Amino acid sequence: MTVRSEVSPDGRGLTISVEGRFDFSAHRDFRESYERRNVDPDHYTVDLRETTYLDSSALGMLLLLRDHAGGDAAEVKIVNCNPDVRKILTISNFEQLFDIC
Amino acid sequence: MTNAMRVLIADDNEGDRMLLSAIVRREGHQVISAVDGADALAKFDADAPQIVLLDALMPNVDGFEAAREIKSRTRDSFVPIVFLTSLTEAGELARCLDAGGDDFLSKPYNPIILRAKLAALARMRHLHTTLAAQRDEIAMYNTRLMREQDAAKRIFDRIAHQGCLSTNVINYLMSPLALFNGDVLLAARNPAGNMYIFVGDFTGHGLQASIGAMPLAEIFYGMTPKGFGMCDVVREINRKLKDILPIGYFCCATMIDVSFHKGTVEVWAGGLPDAYLYRAQTAKPTRIGSRHLPLGVVSTERFDASTDVYYLAPGDRILMCTDGVLELRNPGGEMYGTDRLEVLLSSLPPGAPAFERVKAELDQHMGSAGREDDITLVEVTMHDAADVLAPTPDIDQGNAQVAHDWSLVYELKPDSLKHSNPLPILQNVLTEVPALRARSATIFTVLSELYANALEHGVMGLSSDTKTSANGFSRYYRRRAELLDALDAGFVRFELRSRSDADGGRLEIRIIDSGAGFDAHGAAYSESTYHGRGIPLVRDLADSLVFRGNGNDVKAVLCWGKGAGDG
């Protein structure tokens, strides 16, 4: 499980990628990837291309990110979901809170 | 300088004994002398030395024997044994250590070496004592913790499990991973006799997951018997959980309102895996998906309490489960999964219950693998209202024969129509009267059906034509929510009158609304359609039901005994 983050060239966007199992063990790394930054992005992207598995603690982490990003005013995109990950996000109806592609 | 210790010196040679004693005493320790192995054991029991110096070869129980014996007597404490030896062969020295010796001291005795060894052994002793004390403290703490958890669990069970889970309607399996269950299963009857069932799965498991279940259960068991609608209950639960749970924690849940009278199941689903509806007449199961976010995620303003309604005949069933069921792994690491479940449900003969089959398959699938999550599985079967054991009324016939005579007028204008539910309040007032309490189910049903009629068809002008299919229900309720939100004129007025004497009594419920009226006598009462089931039901339950005006004025009368007075 690895968490990587990258700021966009214009400094307005932050992309966080999670490789492997997105579960409770990712908690600290995921949080640090957006908290410990001296940038203040307008929008966030969570790239799940390499994510093999997602559980309810990952959903919780996404909610924490959304809250950090401004709650209801946040712009958080979740991209590159494989079918299993997609299914979990769909059952929880997270597309009501996140932009899922 | 090591703290003074009691040192036992056993050597059959007087000169050696004297020499060693002198050295040890010089280090500030107290010496106990023994002349052979037997003497050493006797002195060991009597004086409890902290370190033992043993000559390896002694008559009358040699050093090896004595060492073994001493070690067996000190299983819980640590008494170091040092062999005194002029043995030089490695094999012989190893034998000393095998016999339980912790070190050996060669002749000629070197005071410096002996001092170093005594210090080292004293440190080992201290370490051992510290570890033993910590171990005991941990063990005691653990025992206390288990006791506390046990007590907490008993309180928890009493709050969370007061409901009606064991009825002929519900079959369930709850298998928590640990002492506290992160899954919740609640069931209760509302005053009309409907059954509300709540299945929930809190994030995580164990105590920190289950603690949210306590306020949730309180709300559920508090509001349901008062007559609140399922939407009110689920909205309140969401509000409470949003309030107390930290961000990132939530409760995936499905709540259903089963009406045996009307043969309907109303569903609110947020975050749990699909539920399945399978009918006695057809083999293929229908998936009921979750439309909402889990509870505790969004604020009350954004919360969507809209539901879907399904029509069920007696014998039709709904199966709900938490994700622990689908994610159950077999020894090979494969999950049980939705495919397997759907195959099983499709393979059932029509009308057969799935519950036992699913349970058996889960057991078989899991095999020797361990569980990783709480498991909850619930099957609800639709019955005829008559077959469902009635909720036990509050038996307090003591004052039943006391005469009473009162009336009440309660009018709601748009702000109240939008935001408050008059039914629990009125139900509460009415059931204060002992004679009425025994009929609370009937009263509630009459009140709620007539009120719904007055509000929806009367004040808001909704037509029940849309309620002809499952999809139609949700469109209807969406429209209802829109209209209610926009309401700025109109009223609903309740006029209640209740009288009784020693022989009997009557309750009159009159509801007047500001609407344009409706065709109360039209084709809306056909039994084969979804809509309009409320009015015929009231007609069955009440002793009389009369519509006046242009249909916006209705009076239902319930009598008992000889029925006091006039109409």
Added chain:
Amino acid sequence: MADALDTLVIVQLRELMGDEFGAVVAAFLADSAARMKDVELALGHTDCERASRAAHALKGMCLNMGANTLSKALAALESAARNGDAAALPPLWQVVQNEYPKARAAAEGLVRH
């Protein structure tokens, strides 16, 4: 001629035992005499087991007294006896018997003052 008793050992012993020095030496004299008899008896019966044990005990005493040459001889005797090598015993015992009086005399000398 090397000293029968190692001077360094004696010095340390004296310093360590203080007033009890004389008692330790006396104990050595008494115990060692008894042990020598034990060995002699055992050899007389060709009891290798007993001979070995007695030689071992005597060897230990001698080490603490600094009687190094004597204790080496006893080590050899002990070893042979333990191995059951009866033939080797008489000459080894002879060496011990030669050395013992020297050590004894040296010890007696320590307490005469």
